[in-house]
Amino acid sequence: MISIKSALAKPFAKRVYYKVQKWAKKPFETQDKVFKYLISEAAGTQFGKDHDFISINSYEDFVKRVPIRDYEDLKPYVERVVAGEEHILWKGKPAYFAKTSGTTSGSKYIPITKESMPYHVEAARNAILLYINETGNSKFVDGKMIFLQGSPILKEQNGIQLGRLSGIVAHYVPKYLQKNRLPSWGTNCIEDWETKVDAIVDETLQQNMTIISGIPSWVQMYFEKLQQKTGKKVGDIFKNFNLFIFGGVNYEPYRAKFENLIGRKVDSIELYPASEGFFAFQDKQNEKGMLLQLNSGIFYEFVKADEFFNDNPKRISIKDVEIGINYVMIISTNAGLWAYNVGDTVEFTSTQPYRVIVSGRIKHFISAFGEHVIGKEVEQAMQEAVLGTNIRVSEFTVAPQINSNEGLPYHEWFVEFENEPVDVLKLAKKIDESLQKQNTYYYDLIKGKVLQPLKITKVKKGGFQEYMKSVGKLGGQNKLPRLSNDRKIVEGFPHTNETK
Template sequence: MISLKSALAKPFAKRVYKSIQKWANNPIETQEKVFQDLIATATKTVFGQDHDFVSINNHADFVKRVPVRDYEGLKSYVERMVAGEPDILWEGKPIYFAKTSGTTSGSKYIPITKASMPTHVEAARNAILMYIKETGNAKFVNGKMIFLQGSPILKEQNGIQLGRLSGIVAHYVPKYLQKNRLPSWETNCIDDWETKVDAIVEETLPENMTVISGIPSWVQMYFEKLITKTGKPVGEVFKNFNLFIFGGVNYEPYRAKFEKLIGRKVDSIELYPASEGFFAFQDKQNEKGMLLQLNSGIFYEFIKADEFFTENSERITIKDVVIGVNYVMLISTNAGLWAYNIGDTVQFTSTKPYRVIVSGRIKHFISAFGEHVIGKEVEQAMQDAISGTNIQVSEFTVAPQINPNEGLPYHEWFVEFENEPDNLSELAKKIDESLQKQNTYYFDLIQGNVLQTLKITPVKKGGFQAYMKSIGKLGGQNKLPRLANDRKIVDQFPQTS
């Protein structure tokens, strides 16, 4: 029997699909309108006056007047907003600050405004509706859905609410989903991540779970606890679970492990949310990349990643991007961020419509020897090497070894295996070959005997979680960098064998 809820979901999905097609098929005009609206609205703000917004008519004017900034560059403006001053980066005051733990700046306060908040909620909703439109599958809306996220408890400062983005968004769950949603408010408010996951296991076990959502590394923890408790794979515990929604990290390195934990394949939807904006979501099951949200109050600019740290690097708009090039993504938003570098690098997989994958972080790369290796390349290399084998990897990160005890320098891969292979050097060779194929700089360094083949250092089971716990970043939206240009992270590992 078809329930009323799933019957209504299909026509709603069709309507949303049509409205998305309108702007996706007119990308340049859509972005131009967003740009003009942003400039017009912020002309009288402190930032708008400081940067002569009144005389900005086009992108070239904007580039001349507004330099690229990261959080540090905007901090003086944000501090005035946190102190309660209105009309600083955007008209009026923000309604929230998403508080994030920055790796370089300490705590960051990212403004969320009355104009920007709905775009976070709509994009998450639309991702699910686009899935329903494509697959015709709407049965899952009748079951229970779990969203592993931060605490929804917010603090107030000068009349503005502060909290983690996932906790803020928890206040905006549509009424028609509230009865389906887990965990309970009380469980969601538990601060300690391990205690919280234990409580979520108890709460969800008796329920008809159909959708599970969260960052893969933390969902994995939840799955493992379910299996320990029941002795069954997740797919047997939740027979109607058929949709996994994730964001924050590339799912591919986890896919084989997840299919083993679940006991079968399930559909997945990838999201690209951040405190600064909801940038993209997967709109097709069989297309690579996520649909860039061009109609969400965000104006995008791009700089080629390999030119980013050079003087006078060119800032381009979507009309000039090329498929497969690694770009640093800049955003200007209706939350008051201007030519803002969020730190991510993206590559376009399509320009009709505009779809992206997240290729890494501009600060997370290895170029200790001039190799310019990025996150996407190490993930692809690992995938290539274990494909077709029974090797399963729980987590990994990569660092340069510049001063080895003997021999040439190399890349050191710290890998936590679910089942460690008999021959680590054979696996290292396969990973290395894939990396050489993808990255010509790395190829030249290996062939020119500047570097030796990478080496794998196994990490004991639970070692990565122990590390995250030791730095107070277990759970929530926290992610381990896939690679670094130094050894600051790997030197802190408490459990390497």
């Protein structure tokens, strides 16, 4: 029997679908409207005055007056906001600061305003509603839902609430979902990640879980603990679990492991949330990419990734992007970020409507020899190499080995297997061949005998979690870079086995 909540979800989902279609079919008009609104609203702020917003009449004017900035460049303005000053980056004061751990800046304080906050909530809601509209599946709204996230405890600093994004968002769960939502407030407030996951296992074990959501690597930890406790597959424990919602990393490297842990396939929805804004969500089950949120108080610009470090890289708006090009994404927002480099690289999979995949981080690549290998390429290479085998990979990261004791330098792949290959050398060869096909620079360096083919170093089971714990980054929104241009991370692995 269909419940009232489940029945009402379908017409509501249809209404939201048509609303989304309205702006998605008019991308240029939508972004132009957002652009004009942002410039107009911020003209009286300190940043607006410093950059002569009152004279900006076009995108070209904006490009001339507002340079691309990363957090370090914007920090002098942010520090004034943190100190309690008003009308600096956006009118008034922010409602929140999302505190994140930056790789170069220590802690980052990303402003969230009363204008920007509703879009974080709306996008997450709309992702589920568009799934209901497409599939007709709304039964899960009657079950329990879990969102693995950071602590919702917030601190106050100069009249501004401070916390992690996921903890801030926890305060905005709609009333109609409150009874369905887990974990409990007390469990969610546990800071130690391992203790928290143990408590979540105990709290959810006897529940009718229908939606599970979080970063794949941390959901995996939850699933493994469930399996250890019961000896059952997750899909047998939670018979009505049929929707996995994830974000933060590419799911594909985890898919085989998850399907094994669950014991069956479940539908999934990919999200692209960040402290700086909720940028995209998967709007179709069988289309590649996520729908870029053009109507969310965010104006987008793009710079080709291979030109980004040039002296004066060309900036383009949504009108001029092309499918299949790797772009650095630049944003200006109603939270007061201006021509801000989020650090992510994206590729468009569609321009009708505009859909993207996250291809990596502009700082996370390997180009120790001029190869410029990116995250998407190493993930695809691993995916292709294990396809059709019973090899299951729990986690991996890649680093250059410049000072090789065995001839030419090479890329070293640190891999934690759940199911190890019989022949590691054969797997390494398949990965290397895929990487050569994808990246012509890498191909040329292998053929030109500048590099030797990659090598795999096996990491003991649980090794990646051990490492993240040792650097204080276990759980929450933390994730290990898929690759890096030096060996700082992998030198921190005290627990690698013999390879190769």
